[in-house]
Amino acid sequence: DAKTTQPPSMDCAEGRAANLPCNHSTISGNEYVYWYRQIHSQGPQYIIHGLKNNETNEMASLIITEDRKSSTLILPHATLRDTAVYYCIVRVYPQTSYDKVIFGPGTSLSVIP
Amino acid sequence: DGGITQSPKYLFRKEGQNVTLSCEQNLNHDAMYWYRQDPGQGLRLIYYSQIVNDFQKGDIAEGYSVSREKKESFPLTVTSAQKNPTAFYLCASSIITGFNQPQHFGDGTRLSIL
Numbered sequence: 114d115a116k117t118t119q120p121p122s123m124d125c126a127e128g129r130a131a132n133l134p135c136n137h138s139t140i141s142g143n144e145y146v147y148w149y150r151q152i153h154s155q156g157p158q159y160i161i162h163g164l165k166n167n168e169t170n171e172m173a174s175l176i177i178t179e180d181r182k183s184s185t186l187i188l189p190h191a192t193l194r195d196t197a198v199y200y201c202i203v204r205v206y207p208q209t210s211y212d213k214v215i216f217g218p219g220t221s222l223s224v225i226p
Numbered sequence: 227d228g229g230i231t232q233s234p235k236y237l238f239r240k241e242g243q244n245v246t247l248s249c250e251q252n253l254n255h256d257a258m259y260w261y262r263q264d265p266g267q268g269l270r271l272i273y274y275s276q277i278v279n280d281f282q283k284g285d286i287a288e289g290y291s292v293s294r295e296k297k298e299s300f301p302l303t304v305t306s307a308q309k310n311p312t313a314f315y316l317c318a319s320s321i322i323t324g325f326n327q328p329q330h331f332g333d334g335t336r337l338s339i340l
Contacts, residue, residue, distance in 0.1 A: 147328060156232075156316050156331035157269075213259070213284065214318070214329050216268035 122221040131188040135201030138182045150197040232332035249317030258300035259318040
């Protein structure tokens with residue numbers, strides 16, 4: 114699976130949009146981009162995933178560049194409950210016999226009142 | 227509401243004792259997973275199961291055991307052979323492995339040694 118790079122931390126004012134970047138310059142054509150978040154002492158929560166088209170759901174929007182080398186997760190109106198560590202990962206149809214999730218350090222997002 | 231339930235939320239183990247962590251899902255997912263998360267680190271896969279009565283070792287299976295007698299249940303036993311069991315244990319499930327479906331996680335069990 115391709116490696117991802119995220120800033121270690123970000124701040125966002127409550128009510129404003131939070132834009133979390135992720136670089137995945139070695140992504141291959143059959144790899145999807147996934148975003149999860151983990152609030153302290155809780156399990157990771159799936160947010161959204163996409164291949165090449167922009168995606169939107171009730172939680173967030175995912176913008177993937179045309180060359181697919183980077184993406185941005187957008188939380189349109191951040192609240193204090195969005196304070197968490199956000200993980201960007203890429204996953205391919207598994208070449209091995211199982212399908213584990215590998216998290217990097219992620220981005221620690223702090224939403225400020 | 228559908229989801230994954232892990233219990234207990236906190237668990238304490240005495241030296242030489244086996245303990246079992248519960249994981250139940252009502253999402254009708256085929257695949258289930260156990261991960262371990264240490265402070266400030268990512269996830270490491272312990273065991274996974276794709277169907278009932280079948281499971282496979284992950285990257286750090288030594289000192290752990292599992293069973294999958296029912297589709298909705300995947301309990302993890304931390305045996306006395308696991309010398310460093312203090313960690314946050316996460317159970318996950320997905321529809322079918324290998325079809326780019328997201329894994330959904332429970333809220334974890336925090337295991338500590340007395």
